[in-house]
Amino acid sequence: MKVIQVLPALDGGGVEKGTLEVARALVDAGHESVVVSGGGRMVAQLEAEGSRHREWDLGRKSPLTLLQVRAVRRWLRAEKADILHLRSRMPAWIFYLAWKGLPESERPGLVTTVHGLYSVSAYSEVMCKGERVIAVSETVRDYIRTNYPGTDMDRVRLIYRGIDPEEFPRGYQPSPEWLAEWRQQYPQLAGKKVLTLPGRLTRLKGHNDFIDLIIRLKADGLPVHGLIVGGEDPKRQQYAQELRQRIKIEGLEGDITFTGARRDIRDIYAMSDLVFSLSTKPESFGRTTLEALAMGTPVIGYDHGGVGEILSQLYSVGKTPLKDIDALQVQAAEALHSEARPLENHCFLKTDMLSNTLKAYGELCQ
Numbered sequence: 010m011k012v013i014q015v016l017p018a019l020d021g022g023g024v025e026k027g028t029l030e031v032a033r034a035l036v037d038a039g040h041e042s043v044v045v046s047g048g049g050r051m052v053a054q055l056e057a058e059g060s061r062h063r064e065w066d067l068g069r070k071s072p073l074t075l076l077q078v079r080a081v082r083r084w085l086r087a088e089k090a091d092i093l094h095l096r097s098r099m100p101a102w103i104f105y106l107a108w109k110g111l112p113e114s115e116r117p118g119l120v121t122t123v124h125g126l127y128s129v130s131a132y133s134e135v136m137c138k139g140e141r142v143i144a145v146s147e148t149v150r151d152y153i154r155t156n157y158p159g160t161d162m163d164r165v166r167l168i169y170r171g172i173d174p175e176e177f178p179r180g181y182q183p184s185p186e187w188l189a190e191w192r193q194q195y196p197q198l199a200g201k202k203v204l205t206l207p208g209r210l211t212r213l214k215g216h217n218d219f220i221d222l223i224i225r226l227k228a229d230g231l232p233v234h235g236l237i238v239g240g241e242d243p244k245r246q247q248y249a250q251e252l253r254q255r256i257k258i259e260g261l262e263g264d265i266t267f268t269g270a271r272r273d274i275r276d277i278y279a280m281s282d283l284v285f286s287l288s289t290k291p292e293s294f295g296r297t298t299l300e301a302l303a304m305g306t307p308v309i310g311y312d313h314g315g316v317g318e319i320l321s322q323l324y325s326v327g328k329t330p331l332k333d334i335d336a337l338q339v340q341a342a343e344a345l346h347s348e349a350r351p352l353e354n355h356c357f358l359k360t361d362m363l364s365n366t367l368k369a370y371g372e373l374c375q
Contacts, residue, residue, distance in 0.1 A: 012091065013085075076106050098136060172300060205236040214288055306351075
């Protein structure tokens with residue numbers, strides 16, 4: 010097969026990582042892999058792993074971007090691909106219109122992946138127009154069924170995102186060198202139970218609920234320290250300031266630490282006693298939840314969206330009702346005193362994700 014994947018850029022993120030994983034799987038299986046994007050730091054890895062990259066900036070939400078449809082159609086005709094896989098809305102519209110304008114005999118099989126719970130609109134509906142539509146969780150499949158009733162559900166394939174057990178191995182321990190540097194950088198964690206909330210500093214991630222939880226657990230006499238691990242969103246710096254100001258007012262500056270963005274998240278999961286997922290909006294999947302659970306670290310999360318699905322399979326006692334701080338407090342305290350650990354991850358594996366994706370491609374090639 011010759012497969013073209015399309016997305017806005019290759020600068021990092023879950024969609025981008027999945028694109029590279031599929032590209033490498035295609036090359037390893039002897040297929041031809043092409044990726045179209047606006048470029049980015051992951052292009053070098055993509056090309057080193059055997060794929061071809063076509064730089065094309067089609068991610069801008071502008072009427073001018075629509076002027077690219079004819080050029081894209083010419084390019085598709087020349088490429089003669091077997092599969093066209095669209096992963097993001099704006100470039101998906103350009104390629105879909107170009108694909109639709111080709112004679113049926115010249116069209117590659119069309120695959121789309123619904124990666125997120127997008128705002129419901131005609132603009133978002135393009136992600137349901139594939140001849141195969143990949144839903145990354147049951148939550149996403151239900152979202153498609155409910156909000157886009159015109160979608161033929163026989164075309165929809167449930168393919169969970171997955172991780173590599175070697176990347177997040179169960180029982181992993183940080184190196185002595187890392188631990189020494191960590192302890193030197195954050196001496197305030199010594200002798201404390203470490204509670205970690207990963208994710209960028211945006212309002213949807215539940216940071217205020219996390220602060221409420223730390224206040225309550227401290228009042229109960231539990232020796233806890235909260236870690237907020239994630240970078241500031243440049244467009245939402247006021248929110249980050251609000252959080253820091255609240256922590257100062259509450260007198261929690263010695264009890265909650267902002268680490269900023271970190272590349273060593275695996276080590277942080279390993280030395281955390283509990284990890285939290287407190288997004289107030291349901292997530293389409295919940296990769297950070299899965300990563301921590303796969304390593305054997307308990308996760309407590311709001312029971313909705315993809316996070317609820319993952320917890321149901323691997324650590325059901327970690328599910329807590331949305332925005333119920335009383336229940337969150339009880340479950341956190343119980344988890345800190347419990348020896349119970351998550352089940353081993355046999356449900357959400359990268360190998361399954363890749364084999365099922367290539368299977369969906371093969372269905373259209375037949």
